[in-house]
Amino acid sequence: MNRLVLVLGLALLAGCATVKSSRVRPDYETTDKTRVKRLAVVVQPLPDGRQQLGDLWSLIARRHVNQNRLFLVKANFARSGAPEDTTFKDLCVEGIEGVLWLAPESVQLVGKGVEAGVKAQLVRCSDGGEIWAAEAAGSWNSEDKRYAALTEQYAGELGPEAGPYVAPSFRLLSATLDTLPNPLLNDEDTNEKIELGE
Known part of the structure; x- marks a missing residue:
């Protein structure tokens, strides 16, 4: 029994992103x-109620989508409290056609890692209709050599307190955002x- 607990604990530390669900509107x-x-x-x-972590998540998402999907992310925001309007009409300014909303769930430091979850949704600005949605969660070690440069970059931009969250946040968000469809660009x-x- 102790061996099973140890194996499960090591698996949690090794970490994996689990995309629980992902959907794109049929049309x-x-x-x-x-x-x-x-x-x-x-x-x-x-x-975790922290502006610095919200800024980290929004920057990771903006850069990841711009580098790995065909969308053009023009702005990023991190806001406290529950949204009053889940269509985010106030962000639908000229030149913005959709809003990618990331709602964090249970983000917390646990031992030498982070447990986190996210619900994500892409809504169109014209009528607030959902285009895509996904849910994911997992736990990851904060120290991961593969993400050392990324951790250094974001800790440099946002402060050293962001450091332990960088690799876990990147792994969670990249797995989630990689399920986005790609638009057709002219x-x-x-x-x-x-x-x-x-």
Whole structure:
């Protein structure tokens, strides 16, 4: 029995991102693929109630989507409290066609790692309709050599207190965001994406 507990404990420390669910609206190809390309990211509420962690999550999401999906993320925000309007109309300013909302769940330091979960949703600005949604959770060790440079970068930008959260947050969010569909970009969109340079 002790051996089983030890094995389970080591598995938790090794960590893995579990995407529990992911869905894209069935008419995505005909409705949103060519219309919703430019996004704002919002993290709300703040992970563990901390602005610094919200800023970390929103930056990771913005950069990951810009580098690994075809969307153009133009802005990122981290806000406290529950959102009053889950369509985020206030973020739907000129040039923004959709809002990528990340709602953290149970983000906490545990031993030498972090346990965290997220509910994510992409809504279109025109009517607040859901385009995509996903849920994921897991636990990861904070010290991971594969993410040492990334940890150093974000700790340098946001402060050393962010350091233990970088690798776990990146692993959680990248697994989740990699389930996003890709929009169809025209030549003008492609040039704009290149100019983003993130």
